[in-house]
Amino acid sequence: xxxxxxxxDFEIAAQLLIVEVAAIKAVCKVEAPKGGFFIxxxxxxxxxxxxxxxxxxxxxxxxxIQIDNANYPLSLKGRWNRxxxxxxxxxxxxxxxxxxxxxxxxxALKCCSWGKFQILGENYKxxxxxxxxxxxxxxxxxxxxxxxxxxKYIKSRKLDEALRVRDWKKFALKYNxxxxxxxxxxxxxxxxxxxxxx
Numbered sequence: 761x762x763x764x765x766x767x768x769d770f771e772i773a774a775q776l777l778i779v780e781v782a783a784i785k786a787v788c789k790v791e792a793p794k795g796g797f798f799i800x801x802x803x804x805x806x807x808x809x810x811x812x813x814x815x816x817x818x819x820x821x822x823x824x825i826q827i828d829n830a831n832y833p834l835s836l837k838g839r840w841n842r843x844x845x846x847x848x849x850x851x852x853x854x855x856x857x858x859x860x861x862x863x864x865x866x867x868a869l870k871c872c873s874w875g876k877f878q879i880l881g882e883n884y885k886x887x888x889x890x891x892x893x894x895x896x897x898x899x900x901x902x903x904x905x906x907x908x909x910x911x912k913y914i915k916s917r918k919l920d921e922a923l924r925v926r927d928w929k930k931f932a933l934k935y936n937x938x939x940x941x942x943x944x945x946x947x948x949x950x951x952x953x954x955x956x957x958x
Contacts, residue, residue: 762797763902765876773911779923782956787910787923787935788876789952790945796876796903798850803875803899803906807856809836809845811871815882816864825859827852834860840939866892874899875906879913886916926953 765788767781774781792804813821813835820835832846834856847853853872860868869892870882879887884895887909898905914920922931928946936945 762801765903765907769904769907773907776911777914777920782953783923785956786949786952790948791878792876796906805853805872805874807853808871809833810840812860812867813837815867815870820863825856827855832856842942869896876903877906877910879909887913
């Protein structure tokens with residue numbers, strides 16, 4: 761069982777970002793409600809086929825992987841769309857990652873969102889890692905590493921102010937991209953935040 765976050769960890773992170781603990785916990789709940797690790801102790805990931813397509817200049821577009829009699833895209837072009845992305849359950853994400861690594865390992869690692877805060881691998885520099893491999897290795901250790909990567913990423917992207925004043929729309933846009941409204945990401949964040957205040 762991988763180490764999980766304790767209350768003191770949230771308090772330290774909140775002090776570093778000068779934000780409320782409830783705000784950080786809200787991001788946790790929305791990004792990875794089941795925690796930073798899957799049941800097999802591997803970091804929670806979400807494979808993003810649109811990101812893989814962009815990073816590989818679309819040379820693998822429409823490449824599919826068959827899992828449980830369903831075809832899932834490894835690479836896509838165009839504007840992000842949940843239906844076309846065909847994410848599927850958490851249990852198949854590593855099958856997608858492993859298949860994509862055979863095409864382009866670095867792009868595959870970069871196109872996944874990792875851990876308790878679902879930081880995209882391609883953002884490893886903003887989380888203060890020298891390489892995507894170093895970032896992924898840290899994600900294997902425990903949720904405290906996920907939290908510290910989040911703190912550094914938030915500071916680097918200057919998102920701490922939006923989190924501080926609870927500007928959920930601005931935070932959602934910069935953290936999740938322009939497709940955030942499809943998922944009502946800002947609404948979910950505010951709801952989770954209010955739950956942690958009670």
